[in-house]
Amino acid sequence: MTKDMTTGNPVKLILYFSIPLLIGNIFQQFYNMVDTIIVGRFLGVNALAAVGSTGSMIFLILGFVLGLASGFSVLVSQRFGANDEEGVKKAVGNAIILSIIMTIIITIISVFFAKPLLNLIKTPHDIIDEAYSYIVVIYGGIFVTFFYNIIASILRALGDSKTPLYFLIVASILNIILDLVFIVKFSMGVEGAAYATVISQGFSGILCLIYTSKKFPILKLEKKHFILDKEFYKKHLSIGIPMALQFSITAIGGVILQSAVNSFGSTVVAAHTAASKVEQLVMQPSVTFGVTMATYCAQNLGANNIERIKEGVKKCTLINIAIGTIGGIMLIVLGENFVKLFVSNSDPNIISYATKYLTTVSFFFIPLSLIFIYRNALQGMGYTFVPMMAGVYELVARTIVAFTLPLIIGYTGICLAGPMAWIAASVPLIIDYHKKINSMNISECYS
Template sequence: MNSVEFEINEKQRGDLTHGTEWIVILRFALPLLVGNILQQLYNITDSIIVGQFLGKEALAAVSASYFIYYFIISLVIGIGSGTSVVVSQYFGAKQFLKVQQAFSTFFIFMLTGGVILSIMGIIFAEPIFQLTNTPTEVIPPAVRYFRIYIGGTFMFVTFNSVISILRGMGESTRPMTFILIATFLNILFDLLFIIGFGWGIEGAAWATVIAQGIGMYISLRYVDKLHPLLSIKKKDLLFHYSLFREEIKIGLPSSIQQCAISLGLIALLGIVNSFGTDTLTAYGAAGKIDTIITQAMITLSGALAAFCGQNFGAGKFYRAQKGLRITLLINAIVCTIAFISVYFWGDKMMITFTTDTTVIIIGKEYLLIIGAFFIVHGTLNIYNGALRGAGDTIFTMLTSLFSLWLIRIPLAYWLSDKIGRVGIWWGIALSCTIALIITFIYYQTGYWKKKIIIKDRH
């Protein structure tokens, strides 16, 4: 790769600074949505196969591993989101040499960090499960699964780092394709290793690791051989401390936010558990339905972050603001349709997971309360996407921590004591509402504009 600035067609696929705003956003968001849903189905299908063929203890081991693994990799995931913002702004400013430098710096960090996390996870697997009060009978299969799973962390984080960078540059179709291949291979290997070879829970772990490894290899081959701006050749892989500081500055708040959210979910689960098995089962099933639905909101937020990042980098503030208004409108339409769906067919959705009448009733109760606030949750995500695009991740982190730990959990605990389990659902909904009010007021102040990285566009 040349060290000179690349001259490229401004209307190329990855450029989000030209074209009709709503078309550009939707064209970018739709493959992103498919990719996000695939990643959710990836986890759900994995659990279904393990649960159906290996039993409840194996499924419990996989579930316990997921929460711990998510917490461990939150740091590198957050840095990845920060790097995506850095790349999108430099890409929008047409500073393509900086794009490669940010990518190579991030690539080296992720690869190194992934190897370190793999080693630490393998060594400390058993103490970690003991520390989290995992049931005694679940610990042995959980440790066997986790050690293999986390052993492939460097492949997972490298694969996802490439996905993050490409999305920051306005590409969503190829990342979707890479995720689709990895998801298909994971399901195929699950069936082959568990049913065909009889490898047990270790087979499930190997299936995921190998699928992620192939996904990593394909994405890196694309970057190195076909991408006009990125390279992983030895001469181009240099670590740039100044850019790394920018990536850390933006990404570290997201890392802290991800860690706090994962701990908060565990704390909220403790409140749910106090209402018994039916409530816990309904919360788990309805939560999966909620997660699938909210992927549309998360996708719009991610698409707007890349859109705003590029346009802020290009100095096109008017275009970024118009993109925000259009995305808010799209979000309102999507959330209205989603609420209508759970209002009329929420119980039918629950039947996908269980036929227990009590669980279905509780699950629909959850969906109706949370669904009524879909538009609030979605709007909050949209504003957060615009702020991330500007590089202001500190505010989104602080708001997230405040609404989760100082509002949602205490409110859910207090309301559930006063009005029963529905108090938990209302605590979740009201915390989103308060967070949206705070975020909207902050956005209107315009202070976030000072966080934009690109100061000199000449």
């Protein structure tokens, strides 16, 4: 069911849209965590470190894919907000064609450079072979990731955050079953965990496509909608490429940080892997409200509702500040218990390193939560340059901290790399949003 976010109480609409999306994000994080938990408990610390060492590399490529999918959906959302049904269909058709082209290019490049990149970031020799076995399967399945996320992004652009949720729940359950089958029964190692992830996401994508084709008349496309239209594909690329680059620039910072983490050895890599999974799970509410802002702002821009955008962003900012505060307190109090889920022998060194990381970053969750709101608000309104540059500032800050502070204060310097990057990114985003929204008038809006 589509949802018009241009009328009605903004907070109620935001919550209505966000709750299914939040549940879906948690399930997505959940089945990523299940990979890690099963690998750590059944295959050991080295296997856990191998999977963890690929995290930043996976986000480097899949983040680019997610950025493209999200960017391609902005125009869909704007056309929907303007009640332009034919424009919605053309935007979707052009997005699908561009997605196919980009999938082929990205898959070839990522698979070819997987091993060289693992060597470049100094992946420890005792885990590099397992790391490669894992990541090459994930990269080979990029078409599955793009397939699901472009459908899910289009549905969210139309205000429907429930349909993707239903099929993610199915995928999560399937992923757990396949993890156990491939790793425990068939002894496929970390490669089995990768296959489980790809297959389960592909299954959810197929189900989502079948359901969507039957239940969403606005998405019943004809041959003419798949003809590349200069107006549409230029707009898609002008928004999608900067959003994809913003994701990838952030991911490059993660790759650089992973290189710094790798220099501390497999135990620290395993600890950082476990802690990062916990951090990502706790931050899902903030991520969710950010994604909601992209759809909300895009639809209201299409409807020329500038004051409504201001109201929604303001209230969502307050919500995310509260979420960041609660998330930080949770990590300080319960962080150690979360970490113990990932290691079967409760290795005291792993727990110590992981707990230190979680305690450190928890004090900086407010600037991180604000990044999600203002970055997505700007992107939803079609402004992509400053969000992309914020990723550059984040990259520079993370790189400087990761390779300077550890020389002085050891692993604590690694823990501070993320927080310093969040501050560097949040400040320009907040400033640019207020400049843009305060200078905006009807003539600058979508027409």
